[in-house]
Amino acid sequence: MLRDVDTVQVVATGTLIFLIIGGAGVGVLTLALLGSGVLHLGHPDVDGPVSLEAVAGFTGAFGFGAAIVNELLGGRTSGMIAVAAAGGALAAVPTAWLAARLSRAARTMRTDPTPTRDHLAGAIGLVVTPIPTGGYGEVRVRLAGQPVKLNARADRPIPIGARIFVVEALSETSVHVETY
Template sequence: MTAFLVIGVIGLALLLVSLVVGDLLDGVVDGLFHSLEWLTGDWFSSAAIGGFVSAFGFGGAIVEGAAGPRPLAVGVGLVAGLAFGWFAMWLTRLLRTGRSDEAPSPRDAVGLDATVVTAIPAEGFGIVRVVLGGHTTQYNARAEQPVEPGTPVHVTGVLSPTAVTVAPVWRELP
């Protein structure tokens, strides 16, 4: 059981190191397996290797701790290691290819509800506040008819990077 626990701790240490210098470690792994291109990339990233090693060690330790035979401990460790290694690879790929935290644009506001902050005159601009991606954003707004402050509106279009068109929200009749 001690050997499996040591393997699990080594895997956790590798996971922690991969959080800090993961790209550097991944470059070393890619360099070592350069002639075997199918091994490089996400399959043998430091996070996937760390996930496999730690789950293998702790999975085997659990089975041996429950008085299971060593071959069963190795089998359970391999299955757990493959599952956690795959999950670490999937999560790493998801984080690398995910969207960045780019600033919201008025195009993202089209179709959302907003609130008028300053009055929108008949032939001019007012200001509306819209919650966009969890952020409260204000845009200059133009409407076909005058709109008073506090009125709920719907963003209908984009005039510029700082201005949108809006229309009052229809209230349901009782």
């Protein structure tokens, strides 16, 4: 009679292999998130049916899905491992399709253009440091929804708190303003 014997549950070889495949999928996903084009097929500007994200989605879902099915079946025979692989493929195909669609949508998403000094003209704001005659003060305007503090010149003195509008952008960080 055995006493005080620890039991160790052995992971099936098929499950271990499937977990390694799933881990490789996570590694490929890491490459995809870092922007690497290692597995991208075709021209780099064209998103083909096999993008890096699709490979990552397929590999990860296949490996982890097959490992789950293999453990649920108690897969110790080659037939059970084949069924587990089919279950992994059943999970992998829609995952790869979804990963490709989501990554394509993220890459082709419309965004606003980056604001430049040309966008400053006409902006409305407030004087935060008084503007003297012939010198610079500071104003705060909203540019693309963000508050921006700029150096400002004016033809006449403007006190703190006065509402202004930008007539011209003198440089990237300075503007010519008038009271509003």
